[in-house]
Amino acid sequence: MVDEIQSRMIQLLPRLRRFALALTGDKDKADYLVQDTCERALAHLDQWKPGTSLDSWMYRIAQNIWVDHHRGRRAQGDPRQLDEVENLVGVDGRAVTESRLTLAAVTESIARLPADQQVLVAMVCVEGVSYKEAANILGIPIGTVMSRLSRARQSLYAALTDIPVAAAVPPPIPVSSRER
Amino acid sequence: MSYVADEILMAYADGELTPEECQALERLLRQDAALRVRLAPFVETRAQLATAFEPTLREPVPDRLIKAIERARPQARASMTSVPLGGRLRLLVDAAAARIAPGGFTPALAASMATLVVAGAAVGWLAGRANTPAEAPPSLIATSGPDLVASGALAYALDANPSRTVLTTDNGRTSIEPIVSFRTTTDSVCREYRVTVSGAKQDAAGLACRTPSGTWRIAQHVETPKQPARTPATDGTYQTATGINNPAIDAMVETMISGEAFGADDEALFLKNAWQSPQ
Incomplete structure (x- = not known):
């Protein structure tokens, strides 16, 4: 039983690493977060209900660790935090206009969002978790998921394109509708 | 409106x-x-x-993370009897290799190796890479929904190569070698493999399991210490490979395997039968 869960955790590692990278914006920090997540999960295996999604449970643990850490650092006014914020909002940060964005640019934009929005962006846009599952993982109503995520996406879009949303070129009519 | x-x-x-x-x-x-x-x-x-x-998603997972998961299994380790299966598997593999070695690289085997190398080149060409000065190795792993599956030359090698035969692709830069095949307790078939990319700091090794739809789902893909490239020597002898000997992979094999690894004859039947259980 324990062995089987461990195998499944190992199989989950690529996705957990991707999720953690979206949250932390840094490969090393991401791997530390993944390691902490796995260790905490294994220490509390009794809290996982067999038959429920192991993925969702692990995402929940990862985001809890990350949010705790994030809040802790903010509350203490860690000077490193300020340096990092300055770096993130640096001079060239908003100059991304190419259609293909680098991972660095994307993670930088995510890092500027409030923590509760970052979590949703990582879960839904990066990991492809449904709204319903995200609401379930975070223990919040689905309406909150949608309003938070929608605000996050508009800020991200503005940061990534550096054009005010209203001035953007209209996208083409959805392909699937053309022949209807 | x-x-x-x-x-x-x-x-x-x-x-x-x-x-x-x-x-x-x-x-x-x-x-x-x-x-x-x-x-x-x-x-x-x-x-x-x-x-x-x-x-x-396609990056190999650092060994450290896999070890972090495995460390927390004292109770499982304690309940295991006698020789860990990973070790047993290794013995079997080495025994099989010893039957071919020493220096026993038969002409038939050499011929099949040549075919495989050519096939590998063809795979590279089909993937549109043979003429491009590829900086990145060809993509061996793709996503399929939530799963990772073998693609390109890796899928080809797992489909067609007997264990312990090397398929080279990407103008000889990438070598793929299935190491051993076995049946799992849930009655699917899995293969351990190694990937060597010349110039890369690390090799990679992994475990792929055949799905009912005929793809190879990647159960594990990890970085492993670099091994010297294995190429047939000009005099027709062949350097005997050591096993991957990666504790993470061994541990996963232990949890999955039913009975023992396939011998060459068993494996040949599966190869002929597109990896369906022979009736």
Whole structure:
């Protein structure tokens, strides 16, 4: 039983690493977060209900660790935090206009969002978790998921394109509708 | 015109609406350019983020993380009897290798090796890479829904190569070698493999399991210490390979294997039978 869960955790590692990278914006920090997540999960295996999604449970643990850490650092006014914020909002940060964005640019934009929005962006846009599952993982109503995520996406879009949303070129009519 | 909330536009971009809701919204989108402008941020962010992070999935997982998971298994280790199966598997593999070695690289085997190398080159060509000065190794792993599956030359090698035969691709830069095949307790067939890319700091090794749809799902893919490249020597002898001997992979094999690893004859039957159980 324990062995089987461990195998499944190992199989989950690529996705957990991707999720953690979206949250932390840094490969090393991401791997530390993944390691902490796995260790905490294994220490509390009794809290996982067999038959429920192991993925969702692990995402929940990862985001809890990350949010705790994030809040802790903010509350203490860690000077490193300020340096990092300055770096993130640096001079060239908003100059991304190419259609293909680098991972660095994307993670930088995510890092500027409030923590509760970052979590949703990582879960839904990066990991492809449904709204319903995200609401379930975070223990919040689905309406909150949608309003938070929608605000996050508009800020991200503005940061990534550096054009005010209203001035953007209209996208083409959805392909699937053309022949209807 | 009715007002459409941002959340609904976002749900459309994320594929969260029912087909009926999609149709209704698409009618409005066709008529209303301003609505299409409001939709753009949601479509764009979803696509950009998914694309930007996707390559992360294919990176080998650092050994450290796998060890972190395995360390926490004292009770499982204690209940294990006698020789750990990973060790047993290794003995079997080495015994099989010893039957071919020492220096016993038979002409038949040499001929089949040549065919495999040619096949590998063809795979590279089919993937449109043979003539490109590839900096990155060809993609061996692809995503399929939530799963990772073998693609390109890795899928080919797992389909067609007997264990302990090397397929080279990417102008000889990438070598892929299935190491051993076995049946799992849930009655599927899995193969351990090693990938060596010349110039890369690390080799990679992994475990792939045959799915009912005929793909090889990657159960594990890890970095392993670099091994000297294995190439047939000019005098026809062949350097005997050591096993991967990666504790993470051994441990996973231990949890999955039913009985013992396939011998050459068993494996040959599976190879002939497209990896279906011989009747």
